[in-house]
Amino acid sequence: MKEKSEECIVVTYQRFLMIGCFLTGFVSYVAGQENCTSPVIGKIGSPLKVPCVFEAYYQITWYNGRIEESTYPLIYERDNNTKGEGYDSGRYDILPDGSLLIKSLSVADEGIFTVKYYRTSDFSSVVTSVSVEVFVPPVPNFPVVNYSILPHVPLQVDPSVKLCCSVRGIYPRINLTMITINGSSLLSLRESNHSYNIHPDGKFDIVYTNQYQVQDAIPNHEYTITLQCKSADEIYEKFLEPTTVELLLPFAQATPVPVVDGCYSQQNHCVLQAKRTGDITCTVEQLDQNHHLRYELQDNNRSEKFVFNEQHPASNSVVASYVVQDETLGSVKLSCMLYNGNVQVSTAVVTLHFSEKRTSSLDGSDVTLKFQIETLRRLAVTSVILLSILIVVVLIWACLVLLMLTRNQKSKKQDTDYGKSWNSSDSGNSGSISGERSGSEASEKHQLSGYPSAV
Numbered sequence: 001m002k003e004k005s006e007e008c009i010v011v012t013y014q015r016f017l018m019i020g021c022f023l024t025g026f027v028s029y030v031a032g033q034e035n036c037t038s039p040v041i042g043k044i045g046s047p048l049k050v051p052c053v054f055e056a057y058y059q060i061t062w063y064n065g066r067i068e069e070s071t072y073p074l075i076y077e078r079d080n081n082t083k084g085e086g087y088d089s090g091r092y093d094i095l096p097d098g099s100l101l102i103k104s105l106s107v108a109d110e111g112i113f114t115v116k117y118y119r120t121s122d123f124s125s126v127v128t129s130v131s132v133e134v135f136v137p138p139v140p141n142f143p144v145v146n147y148s149i150l151p152h153v154p155l156q157v158d159p160s161v162k163l164c165c166s167v168r169g170i171y172p173r174i175n176l177t178m179i180t181i182n183g184s185s186l187l188s189l190r191e192s193n194h195s196y197n198i199h200p201d202g203k204f205d206i207v208y209t210n211q212y213q214v215q216d217a218i219p220n221h222e223y224t225i226t227l228q229c230k231s232a233d234e235i236y237e238k239f240l241e242p243t244t245v246e247l248l249l250p251f252a253q254a255t256p257v258p259v260v261d262g263c264y265s266q267q268n269h270c271v272l273q274a275k276r277t278g279d280i281t282c283t284v285e286q287l288d289q290n291h292h293l294r295y296e297l298q299d300n301n302r303s304e305k306f307v308f309n310e311q312h313p314a315s316n317s318v319v320a321s322y323v324v325q326d327e328t329l330g331s332v333k334l335s336c337m338l339y340n341g342n343v344q345v346s347t348a349v350v351t352l353h354f355s356e357k358r359t360s361s362l363d364g365s366d367v368t369l370k371f372q373i374e375t376l377r378r379l380a381v382t383s384v385i386l387l388s389i390l391i392v393v394v395l396i397w398a399c400l401v402l403l404m405l406t407r408n409q410k411s412k413k414q415d416t417d418y419g420k421s422w423n424s425s426d427s428g429n430s431g432s433i434s435g436e437r438s439g440s441e442a443s444e445k446h447q448l449s450g451y452p453s454a455v
Contacts, residue, residue, distance in 0.1 A: 039131035136171035165229035176208035177232035183225035258348035269349030282336035
């Protein structure tokens, strides 16, 4: 009896020990999985952080592969001292949080990396594995659509030509997809197909083709449908740039545009001069029984000033009688709309400009009077301008004449003063000359009489 109880105690102890070991291992595995991120994808030739974040630790050891497959650790750190073949090669390092740093990712790094985490020196450890994947981008680093090596491709719609989206020299093999950014109601994608070609170095050429169909668009509109060719796998989207495709739908006029009183309005509305009472006609060519025309006033605030008396629909036209009830109303904007059942398919817009209020007996004289008044106004303005010019010319002429008279008076005064001074000097000179002449005559007389002169 005593031996059986001892055996039961031993068995119970072993079971508890096994359960404890299992729970310890399970907790260690879960803790390791929570601390690490897997898989990790990196671009070839670029640095890659294999994230395994641990709090304070005694030792961190990284293996290239699983522990049972690795004889020696790749790199390890204890007491802030880093050692190992990977560290000595210069390609690997351990970051302060315990993560592994691959300084330059290569194809040889693809696979499993295992980390062993020692919290304390008693060598109780947590082991976890991380998957590392290498991405080799294609050249160019975006899908090529219909052989256009541009990231933005405009294409004319041609359903007979498939959309071809391809990448060359990429690793690993990925799937491509074509999505519609806008205009999804006008385009349906179908009959997609993937084809692959593998290179000797393990890289891939991937071709994705797609047949599309354009739905019926609203007539008289021009549309652009935007699509994107990109990676179908979200984890590779950050490495592969998408290519944008713009499908240009040609301007299709399947439904005619109404014509109002002979004025064709497609891009801009028509402007017509109209009387204050009259008829206006809207016509459409080849109108079937499913279509009908109708006038509508665009400005509802003027519905009391402009009134449709009645509308007379015909086989391919509608005639509306109207009357302007407000003398101050100068214009109004109308729409002649073509309906297919209850759906509006095209519209012609027309603006009616009304002349001033006139009586029927004075229509012609009123126009003549306005013309005469305008002519007189223009003549009056012209006369005022000419008169102003004439006054300016007369003033300039008067100033010139006054200036000339002033200058002549000054010149005459100077001549008078000069003449007076000249006369006084002539009289003095003539007296001296006459004295000399009388003296010489007396001398001559004495000589003739035999008497010496008394000179």
